[in-house]
Amino acid sequence: MNDGRTPEPRESQETPGLPQLIGDCVHCGFCLPTCPTYVLWGEEMDSPRGRINLMDQHVQGEPMSPPMVEHFDRCLGCMACVTACPSGVQYDRMIEMTRAEVEREHPRSLPERALRETIFRLFPYPNRLRVLRGPLRAYQATGLDRLVRRTGLLERLSPSLAAMERLAPPLSRAPRLPERVAARGGRRATVGMLTGCVQREFFPGVNAATARVLALEGCDVVIPAGQGCCGALSLHAGREEEARAFARRTVVAFEAVDVIVVNAAGCGSAMKEYRALLADDPEWAGRAEALSAKTRDLAEFLVELGPRAERHPLPVTVAYHDACHLSHAQGIRSQPRALLAGIPELAVREIADPEICCGSAGIYNLLQPEAAAELGDRKAASVRATDAELLVAANPGCSMQIATALERQGVRLPVAHTAEILDASLRGCVPFNPGPGRA
Incomplete structure (x- = not known):
């Protein structure tokens, strides 16, 4: 019963398990010195402990207000607090669940929606990034990028667009990898390789180096043509259905290989989370579990394999x-x-x-x-x-x-x-x- 003063806890389908996860936090504060936003500003509500308190308020019935959302948005999702926590609090899972609820409940402003839609209609799609490469290379080659930065025009128009422009790495020709790279010497393993989105189009040399290293260490490298975005950006931004769609496509692309090697930390992390992302989908849960189990970061895999090449x-x-x-x-x-x-x-x-x-x-x-x-x-x-x-x-x-x-x-x-x-x-x-x- 509710006496009219205290809201009932919201055990809704929107936040399954969140009240239990919140209860794991004992508010010890070990997370504080590892939290980037707390280190910057020293504000309790911009710490993991403070955000967990806000999550609890929302579970208890507090509406998702703009100030509350702002504190959630300020979280980097870096998970340093998870490493520091002596109680095993699953803050990573909690912030993902909370962000999904923010996306469902909170009406963002038109500029915010426009920026987010631009990002999510571009970055998870390698072919779209490839189209962008030509104009961006010309922009850099002509020196227009330096002129734009000197004027400060983009900063005045949109700090986010200015950040996007500044972060673009210098671009050169992008080598394209074949669908299979043969092992050098005796074959020790066959691995699938994720090429990614930003990695594929902005850092193609990293993928080429990864394939060469694996081949020199005796691996046949399979690079499925049908692969696309792994869904990492969507998953960590609360766009759950979008992330699930990317995850299913990735499962299909790599189902035939025994090991998947990933050279981008965010992608590897997301793929290891597929087991949780698709756990409630009877058709995909087992397949997602299998993919998560065989995903390895490049360094992780090479250490497991052991060195052979000089x-x-x-x-x-x-x-x-x-x-x-x-x-x-x-x-x-x-x-x-x-x-x-x-x-x-x-x-x-x-x-x-x-x-x-x-x-x-x-x-x-x-x-x-x-x-x-x-x-x-x-x-x-x-x-x-x-x-x-x-x-x-x-x-x-x-x-x-x-x-x-x-x-x-x-x-x-x-x-x-x-x-x-x-x-x-x-x-x-x-x-x-x-x-x-x-x-």
Whole structure:
């Protein structure tokens, strides 16, 4: 019974299990120093503990007000709090469920809706990104990008559009991979490879390096032509039905392979979540469970496989960046470091406060550009403090975010994926120019 003063808890179909998950939090505060937004602003409602309190208020009947939504929107979903929590609170699951409810209940403004629709009609579709490559290459080649930035016009029109323009990496010709790359030497395994969306079109060299490394380590690499977006951006933004549709397509594309290797941290994290995303779908639950079980990050798989190909020396000092969806979501920290440590003459330097997100967080740097820029500047300063000649990261969003922040600070530091460093060592070449310089 309700006495008219306290709202009844909302055990609705919209938030299955959320009240139970909320109850796991004992409000100890161990999450606070690892939360990027709490570190920036020191506001309780912009911490995991504060957001869980807001979730509880909503479950108890409080409407989804604009200030409440703003605190949820400010969360990066980096999951550093999940790593720090001694009680095993599933904040990652809670924020995804809450964001799905925000998308169902909260009427966003027209500019917000327009921005989000632009993002979600473009980034999860590699073919659309490919069409964008030509005009973007011309824009960069003519120097128009530098002119636009000097005028500050985009910043005045839309900070989100300005962030999107700044984050675009320099583009060159994009090599296209065949559907199968044969193992070199005796075949040790057959693997499927996810090529991704942004990775495929903006960082095609990472995919080419990944395929070469796998082949040199004795793997037949299958690259299904029918693959598309894995649904990571949609899943982490609360667009559940859209994420499920992408997940089903990915399951079909990779069902015939025994292992799936992923070289983008956010994608690997999402694919390992398919078991939860499609758990309530009788037709797909088992198939999603099977796909999640056979998904491996590139570093994770190579360490499991063990090295065979000869590593040639790379006399360079690198700073390794822990992508949140690799370290916190997948618990993969030692494997990339082990791979780098196996390269002769390569020295790895640690970045201070590795648990604090760089501000990329999927599309966070487009939706919350000011906060993302602050976090990017903090991370860039920590990278510079290592005096490394090269930054290594395992996620395209992180690479773009940190490179942009370094440029803001007047530094051009080469950024490479773990796959590219391994590829250079296995082939005995240095495809980058180490050594930081002024922009």
